[in-house]
Amino acid sequence: MTSLILKMSGIDKSFPGVKALSNVDLDLYKGEVHALMGENGAGKSTLMKILSGLYQPTDGTFYVKGKEVRFQSPADAEDAGISMIHQEFNLFPNLTVAENIFIERSSILGKAGLINWKSMYNKAQELIESLGATIDVRDKVQDLSVQSQQVVEIAKAISFDADILIMDEPSAALPENEVKNMLEVVRRLKEKGVAIVYVSHRMPEVFEIADKVTVLRDGNKIATKPVQETTQSELISMMVGKAVDELYPSKTKAISEDVVLAVQDLEITPRHQVSFELRKGEIVGLFGLVGAGTHNVAQRLFGLKRGGGTISINGKKVKISRPKQAKKNDIGYVPPDRHRHGLVKEMTVQENLTLTILEKLSYYSKLNKKKEKEIIQTYIQDLQIKTPHEKQVVNLLSGGNQQKIVLSKWLVTHPKILILEEPTRGVDVGAKAEIYALIQKLANEGMSILFISTEMPEVIGMSDRILVMHEGAIVKQYSYGEVEQNELLAIASSPGGIEVKTT
Amino acid sequence: GSEDQPSPAEEGAGEEVAEGTNSFFINPKSIGPAYFTAAERGAEQAGEDLGVEVIFNAPTETSSSDQINMIQDMMIREVSGIGISPNDGEAVVPVIGRAIEQGIPVVTWDSDAPNSERAYYVTPATDAELGEAFAEEIANQIGGAGDVAFMVAGLGSTNQIDRVDAAEAYFEANYPDINIVTVVASDDDQQRSYDNAQNLLNTYPELDGIVGFAGGEPPAAAQAVAQAIQNGSIEAGSIAITGFAVPSLVENYIEEGIIEKIITWDPAMLGYVSVYVLNELANGNEIPEGELEIANIGSVRVEGQNIFTGTIDLTEENIGEFDF
């Protein structure tokens, strides 16, 4: 009944020193959502980049609508009706949202071949609204939050009516409520007959939206199964190669009473302040929707922005107006945008990993390269970072492995307080479990962790205490095991409404 | 790919000129300006007439250090004589000393290095004389009193400074009523000279005269004045212009009466005489004091270490007679 629209067979892809894909097949039918899963570095993005014409396969053939095709560039793929949302953002920060969506479309040209700005804005606004988002399409993309940028990416990809839409981790940067909107859009596209390849590390989504799922491991295809015929644990064991019993570590240790970090009236915007405490060995989750101000809290604590209020560490007031001071006070920070703030992507794994501790690795600025190498090796092994060698340029690693590097570059500093913002963005389940276990272990060893995430399950699963933020204020606090997803989301979206109900 | 081996014959020709033939390095301040291209022609002509090799070269920018580098390179090449128009008369003193030590005769031309051991300075007149001549001319044209602006090529160029100093001193001594309102520099940029001239006209509505101390300045001043006259913002003849320029550049302005008189000389003559003098020195001949007749170009005056080639007053009468 449904027709085969894409057939990839025997795809091989080698990079210098890496065999990213070997003999991978993939069939795609009209109107289906086909999930692609696998660990970080399994080859998902590579396969999709081949499909969208960005890479050329080393070997193998593929057919679109029965015709063999060979794409030399993304433009070729676009002509064949294939559109892709890349794992990394590909927006023009200096242009407006509307321009980003429509820049290469001739539909925006009015009379005399000149751009009709008005109709472009209108069309863009419609499109954004159809995604259930509220973004002013006249804003420049550089002024948008990461989440809104993701929405723009999606809008851009669906703005022209592709037959095949590739979505490489579209939800990674989205908060829960917007993920729902996006899935709604995917469903609508599917009904219109678009074939969608959906790459994601988030199990619930896959079960919610996908018809079929294909699992890759180390560049090999493991299986393709209808979603109804598989389970979460089966998928995980296919991906990881072994079973993962528990995603979240168990809480065994009682938290000490020593307050490590005390924040009093911390100004996060000229009109909003927050106060809270963080105890030794405690994991505090900070949850809020877009615009709640969780990001600003992290920025203030790490000295990226300045403002009023006091920060005390171990009872002593400290001044933190630059990241360097934060680091001196044993604070580490894993930022949400690893590309811009986390990594020097043109440099090697080693150079990135030790960037934060070069002071300790050098004597009068002279580097101790031997010691540096030793440290590197331990972290590459402990965190199972997949890289051919420590001299690999970070740019060439898979997204999840890049994330692990950002995490480790702060772990090497042995911070007393670690601020994690979206620490598992784009990380596969296996690695996620490892990272969670690692975080718990660090906490058990006495590190205090501020866990900021828009992904509810992990906030709930990891936090000893959850602080919920709404419009620049902490509105509610829960202990471990005290709250479910529904309530958390409801509180975060409208605390007033809940309050009325409970009283 | 470009490493074709030259044939032995070519190599001989390119390197040491045939046995007994002298080769001279004539070094202007920089390569490119039309003034020095004219000098080059004179030098080459001399080379042809005297049967010697002439290498006329300089950096493309007026920079002492590049100029000295090039002189050093040519000393390595063992040329038989060097003629220099120094960008900075002091900076070339050591390198001239070294050349003399190596037995290479050196003259300066167009611009001098008075503290060096150079044998002669070939010049139309000393810079002080030129400055005075300009001053005298403008004083005559404006009737001995009024506001005068000076336009120079570079504020840091030796011969410009010497000329300006002399002109200033001359006014002080002879025309106390002449007031020098300002000195503007163009850095050899023709657009800049022109803009400067325009700005002068706007700044000093009462301006009586402009002296251009380098070849590009009087024409730029004349151009600006001509336009102002056309616009009606000043009256014809209200601003006198003089200074140095080659005839071809001021021909139109002199014919139109915007410029009354310009003091000029033929740069080719400087080039020619430099080569001639160097050749005499290299051949071990003395240069006699007093009038010296040089075949093909006429006579020059030798006074001590100065060799004067003379200046020409350009006016409406004679402007058509020159081809440089």
Next chain:
Amino acid sequence: MKRIMSIHEAPIILFTLIVFFIFTTLSPNFLQMSNLQTILLQITITGIIAIGMTMVILLGGMDLSVGAVLALVATIVGLLVNAGVNMWLAVLLGIVVGALCGAINGFIITMFNIPDIITTLATMYIFRGIAVFVSGGVWVTNFPKEFEFLGQGKLLGISFPVLVLFVLACGFILILGFTRFGRRIYAIGGNKNAARLSGMAMKRTKFFVYLYSGMLSAVAAAIYASNVGSIQASTAALNISFDVIAAVLIGGASIFGGTGTIVGSMFGILLLGIIQNGVIISQFSPYWVDAITGLLIIVAIIINSLKRWKDSLKLEGKLK
């Protein structure tokens, strides 16, 4: 429309006004109509070149060869009119030569992938050498009378070169704001990678930007020749590229590309023109002219950056 010409240029416009005011108080001659006309006339050449340079800088490049192209074209146009060729034909041929120079830049940059700055640094040397060669090293001067129209003539009571600058600036403002070519320039400058992924014609865009830059330099060259009246190929417009780049950046453009407007650049040019004229009109000692000019450039750039620097430290009012 309001958004395209957002308040990005506000600081530079303000500073231009302040400098204007200062010179007005310093010298009674400054505010004279004739002087204001002089200023406008003096900025036409840099202004026209700045249009092309703005586009080049928007792409994240830099065209160091503009001065050499100007020298070459001015020489050729001058030689042609002196040889009796019709003035407009000569200008047309000059523009063709300028376009060719631009095309050479564009070709080398896009085909061999050599960075813009290096390419134009190299062609700067090459074009200048060719210009001097073509001129034979002598002054090109004594142009026929009618040639003066280009640089000094009036049309509809307005100075012709100023009119040319105005028309070209408006034309390119339109092109940048309302054509796909124009928006592509911004897009490519903003994010090369994204441009590549969206299948944008990057090479073609870049090529044409350099072509236009060459053509605009050629137009400026024709006006230059007529205006100044004599051309010395070795020194004509020798340092103009730095002046123009400074003006464009003062006008709010970013050297990394993607940010900047022609309106801003025009104000940058105007500011430099006012300063250059003002320091002479105000009768500063000639030795102080450069020092003051440099100081004002620095002040201009300080004012430009102040807001950005403060923003980077301040807390934002809006939660995101």
Next chain:
Amino acid sequence: MITIMKKTIHPFVNNQIVILLLLLVGLSLFFRLQSPYFLTQGNIFNILSQIVEIGLIAIPMTYVIISGNMDLSVGSIMGLAAVALGMFHTMAGLDIWLSVILALIVGILCGALNGLLIAKFKMQAIVVTIGTMVMLRGFIYVLTEGRPISGYPPEFYFLGQGQLGGLPFNTIVLVIAFVLAYYLIRQTRFGRYTYALGNNEEAVHFSGINEVRTRFIILVCNGFFAALAGVFLVSRLATAEATTGSGIELSVITAVLIGGTHIFGGRGSLVGTMIGVVIIGVLNNGLNLMGVSSLFQMVILGLFILIAVSRQKS
């Protein structure tokens, strides 16, 4: 052997360096065939002392460009330091070595001004340094009224004209400075920061590193080296003039770019820069010896730049 060499050299530069060396060797062979004087000891020393000033400035300029900046004011700083040296000695009557130190301090202060504006206040380096270039050159004219300053004690000429152990002293200084700078960029965290800054300044900031200070230090060094070059030039030419150093920034940047340093930072090598400096020196000298007009030298230099960097992808 070769593979070991390749491994030890930074991955970005090895190809480029080999090509540059080949170009240099080819060029030298060509000039040797054209002129018997080219490979004489006298001429080699001649070339070496001619490249000293450009070489000295090119060292910190490599850092500046790798770290993602640009400094066009070096020529003016060099000139100001030269003139300051002259004025301290001949007008203020200070001891010559004290004057040298003060001139170097002038360079450091100019570098600090650039550093303050660029590193601290995050202004665009190109405009700032165009501004300081014009302004400092203006100060030179204010100070000197355009007149050259000469008259230094004989011992001062040792710096630019003397020899030590049969080698030109200024060349020895250049080599030492180069070796130190090479060590610094390869073996120290300062060098690591330099590269990182050129690639992603924000990530450096987010790593708790004082990126402002590193930038500042680099620009101050640039001022210092420009002043040092000025001092050596005065010693070599025996005079300080108002135009000293003007236009040198273009030669320096040309050398750095020929050496394979990426114009937008993040990549580059000091070895490449040094070869670039030597190539320019050899090219000038060889063409001069051949008697090629500097006009054509200009065209040849242009073509040469294109050939030398044609492998550097933008």
